[in-house]
Amino acid sequence: MSLMVVSMACVGFFLLQGAWPHMGGQDKPFLSAWPSAVVSEGEYVTLQCRSHLGFNEFSLSKEDGMPVPELYNRVFRNSLFMGPVTPAHAGTYRCRGSHPHFLTGWSAASNPLVIMVTGVHRKLSLLAYPGPLVKSEEAVILQCWSDVMFEHFLLHREGKFNDTLRLTGELHDGVSKANFSIGRMTQDLAGTYRCYGSLTHSPYLLSAPSDPLDIVITGLYEKPSLSAQPGPTVQAGESVTLSCSSQSSYDMYHLSREEGGHERRLPAGPKVNGTFQADFSLGPATHGGTYRCFGSFRDSPYEWSDPSDPLLVSVTGNPSNSWPSPTEPSSKTGNPRHLHVLIGTSVVKIPFTILLFFLLHRCCSNKKKCCCNGPRACREQNSEQGGL
Numbered sequence: 001m002s003l004m005v006v007s008m009a010c011v012g013f014f015l016l017q018g019a020w021p022h023m024g025g026q027d028k029p030f031l032s033a034w035p036s037a038v039v040s041e042g043e044y045v046t047l048q049c050r051s052h053l054g055f056n057e058f059s060l061s062k063e064d065g066m067p068v069p070e071l072y073n074r075v076f077r078n079s080l081f082m083g084p085v086t087p088a089h090a091g092t093y094r095c096r097g098s099h100p101h102f103l104t105g106w107s108a109a110s111n112p113l114v115i116m117v118t119g120v121h122r123k124l125s126l127l128a129y130p131g132p133l134v135k136s137e138e139a140v141i142l143q144c145w146s147d148v149m150f151e152h153f154l155l156h157r158e159g160k161f162n163d164t165l166r167l168t169g170e171l172h173d174g175v176s177k178a179n180f181s182i183g184r185m186t187q188d189l190a191g192t193y194r195c196y197g198s199l200t201h202s203p204y205l206l207s208a209p210s211d212p213l214d215i216v217i218t219g220l221y222e223k224p225s226l227s228a229q230p231g232p233t234v235q236a237g238e239s240v241t242l243s244c245s246s247q248s249s250y251d252m253y254h255l256s257r258e259e260g261g262h263e264r265r266l267p268a269g270p271k272v273n274g275t276f277q278a279d280f281s282l283g284p285a286t287h288g289g290t291y292r293c294f295g296s297f298r299d300s301p302y303e304w305s306d307p308s309d310p311l312l313v314s315v316t317g318n319p320s321n322s323w324p325s326p327t328e329p330s331s332k333t334g335n336p337r338h339l340h341v342l343i344g345t346s347v348v349k350i351p352f353t354i355l356l357f358f359l360l361h362r363c364c365s366n367k368k369k370c371c372c373n374g375p376r377a378c379r380e381q382n383s384e385q386g387g388l
Contacts, residue, residue, distance in 0.1 A: 027051075027053060027107065027108065028051075028096075028097075028107055028108040028109060028110050028111075029049045029050060029051035029053075029055065029058065029095055029096070029097045029107060029110045030049070030050050030051065030110055030111060031047065031048070031049050031093060031094060031095045031110040031111055031112075031113045032047075032048050032050070032113065033045050033046070033047055033048070033113060033115065034046045034048060037113060037114060037115055037116060038116045038118060038156060038164070038196075038206070039083075039085045039089075039115060039116070039117055039118065040085070040117075040118050040119050040208075041085060041086065041087065041117055041118065041119040041120065042083075042084045042085065042119070043083060043084065043085055044081065044082065044083030044084060044085065045082050045083060045085060045115065046079050046080065046081050046082070047060065047079065047080045047082060047093065047095070047113070048078065048079045048080075049076075049078065049079070049080075049095035049097065049110060050078070051097050051107075053097065053099070053107075054099060055097030055098055055099050055107065056077065056098070056099055057075055057076070057077060057097070057098045057099075058075070058076055058077070058078070058080075058095045058096065058097050058098070059073060059074065059075050059076075059095065059096050059098070059106060060074045060076065060080060060093060060094075060095050061073070061093065061094055061095075061096075061109075062091050062092070062093055063091065063092040063093070063094065063112070064091050064092050065088070065090050065091025065092070065204060066087070066088040066090075066091070067088070068088050068089055085115075085117055086117070087117050087120060087202075087205050089115055089117060090115055090116060090117040090202075090204035090205055091114070091115060091204055092112050092113065092114050092115075093112070093113045093114075093115060094109040094110050094111070094112055094113070095109070095110045096108070096109055096110065114204060115204070116154075116196075116204050116205075116206050117204065117205055117206065118196060118206040118207065118208060118209055119206075119207075119208045120202075120205040120206060120207065121148055121150075121197060121205075121206070121207035121208065122146075122148065122207060122208055123207055123208035123209060123210055123211070124144055124145060124146040124148075124150075124153075124195055124196065124197050124207055124210045125144070125145055125146065125210055125211075126142060126143070126144050126193065126194065126195045126210040126211065126213045127142070127143045127145075127213075128140055128141070128142055128143075128213060128215060129141045129143060132213060132214060132215055132216060133216050133218050133256065133304070134185040134190075134215060134216065134217055134218065135185070135217075135218055135219045136185060136186070136217055136218070136219045136220060137184050137185060137186075138184075138185055139181065139182065139183040139184065139185070140182050140185060140215060141179050141180065141181050141182070142155060142179070142180040142182060142193060142195070142213070142215070143177055143178070143179050143180075144177060144178050144180070144195035144197070144210065145175055145176065145177035145178075146175070146176055146177070146197055146207070147174065147175055147176075148176065148197060148207070149169075149171065149176050150169050150176050150197030150198060150199060150207070151168065151169055151176075151198070151199055151200045152166060152167070152168060152169060152197065152198045152199070152200070152203065153166070153167050153168075153169050153177075153178035153180075153195055153196070153197055153198075154166050154167075154195065154196045154197075154198065154206065155167075155180045155193060155194075155195050156193065156194050156195070156196065156209075157191045157192070157193055158191060158192040158193075158194070158212070159191065159192075165180055167179075167180060169197070176197075180195075182215070185215075185217050186217065187217060187220075187300070187302075187303055189215070189217070190215055190216055190217040190302035190303060191214075191215060191302055192212045192213070192214050192215075192302075193212070193213045193214075193215055194209040194210050194211075194212055194213070195209070195210045196208075196209055196210075214302065215302070216302050216303075216304050217302065217303055217304070218294060218304045218305070218306065218307065219304075219305075219306050220303050220304065220305065220306075221248060221250075221295060221304075221305035221306065222246070222248055222305060222306060223246075223305055223306035223307060223308050223309070224244050224245060224246035224248070224250070224253065224293055224294070224295045224305060224308050225244070225245050225246065225308055225309075226242060226243070226244050226291060226292065226293045226308040226309065226311045227242070227243050227245075227311070228240055228241070228242055228243075228311060228313060229241045229242075229243060232311060232312060232313050232314060233313075233314045233315075233316060234285045234313070234314075234315060234316070235285070235315070235316055235317050236285060236286065236315050236316065236317040237284045237285065237286075237317075238284065238285055239281070239282075239283060239284055239285070240282045240283075240285050240313065241279050241280065241281050241282065242255060242279070242280045242282060242291060242293070242311070242313075243277055243278070243279050243280075244277065244278050244280065244293035244295070244308065245275040245276065245277035245278075246275060246276060246295055246305075247274055247275055247276075248276070248295060248305070249268075249271075249276055250268050250276055250295030250296060250297065250305070251267065251268055251296065251297050251298040252265055252266070252267055252268065252278075252295070252296045252297075252298065252301070253265065253266055253267075253268055253277075253278035253280075253293055253294070253295055253296075254293060254294040254295075254296065254304065255280045255291060255292075255293050256291065256292050256293070256294070256307075257289050257290070257291055258289065258290040258291070258292065258310070259289050259290065261289075264280060266278040266279070266280060268295075280293075282313075285313070285315045286315065287315055288312065288313045288314045288315045289312075289313055290310050290311065290312050290313075291310070291311045291313060292307040292308050292309075292310055292311070293307070293308045294306075294307055294308070
């Protein structure tokens with residue numbers, strides 16, 4: 001009987017030990033950052049340590065980078081709110097779990113989590129070649145560049161924390177840059193991208209992010225139609241509206257100008273005559289161009305339809321014809337050459353007029369009536385002088 005009790009106690013002990021991870025065991029928690037492991041300087045981040053083993057406490061350790069005294073051997077429950085973030089917070093973190101029935105100490109260390117702090121250097125530029133609209137299965141190159149001599153560049157896709165790509169920069173004509181090749185475009189690769197730069201001696205301190213660049217995959221759905229009102233050929237200054245429509249129930253329409261310029265988007269209006277439509281007002285026409293439009297759905301904003309057939313908008317006439325030219329005669333402004341002549345004549349006449357006024361004033365001040373009142377006054381004055 002006593003042997004059976006001892007055996008059951010041993011079995012219970014081993015079961016208990018098997019239920020909880022032992023020091024250095026394979027069962028370990030998982031460490032993540034919310035909303036992202038890439039954090040702007042001055043912002044906040046939440047570190048979350050999770051496990052299915054029911055740990056009631058976690059400890060956090062920092063493996064490299066500058067020390068952060070307030071995080072040293074910090075014990076917390078499930079999540080730790082960290083910030084405002086400074087360059088000192090950049091580095092590699094791990095967490096460990098503990099439980100009251102865990103007799104051998106803390107669990108094995110979690111996966112490493114790298115916290116990168118951005119905004120330490122000024123932002124870079126990000127471009128797409130041949131462009132941000134990429135057909136399905138085609139390739140696109142994202143080029144990150146800066147006049148700051150960064151040794152490393154990182155390309156980060158928003159919402160995909162594990163999709164940060166790192167490349168060593170190349171120096172060309174005083175500009176450092178890196179080309180990220182993204183081949184065989186699929187829905188998983190479409191999204192909003194930003195790039196960062198870093199230096200070798202501080203790899204976790206990044207530049208401010210580049211402006212966001214949306215990479216869109218096209219050609220997934222049927223093409224919409226594009227038309228112009230009042231027509232594709234308009235007079236300069238005349239208002240023109242481009243209408244994008246389709247029988248497909250697209251939530252959004254996108255208008256793109258082939259010669260460049262920002263893409264415009266509008267929600268589709270209610271179904272009318274069997275079609276969903278959006279009207280893009282271009283305002284008074286100043287110059288023409290070739291336009292296309294695309295359709296997309298609300299739950300997949302980076303996945304667009306085939307482009308519409310191209311629509312060439314032509315503008316005739318010159319809107320400046322109604323305004324006087326600075327080099328041509330006008331009833332209102334006159335000829336510039338004549339204006340110069342008039343100004344020159346006035347410059348000559350003004351001093352002469354001033355001199356004449358001065359002489360007349362002097363003559364009158366000496367009571368010479370002949371100067372002031374004409375020849376008759378002079379004859380009367382001479383008679384009076386002769387009589388004396």
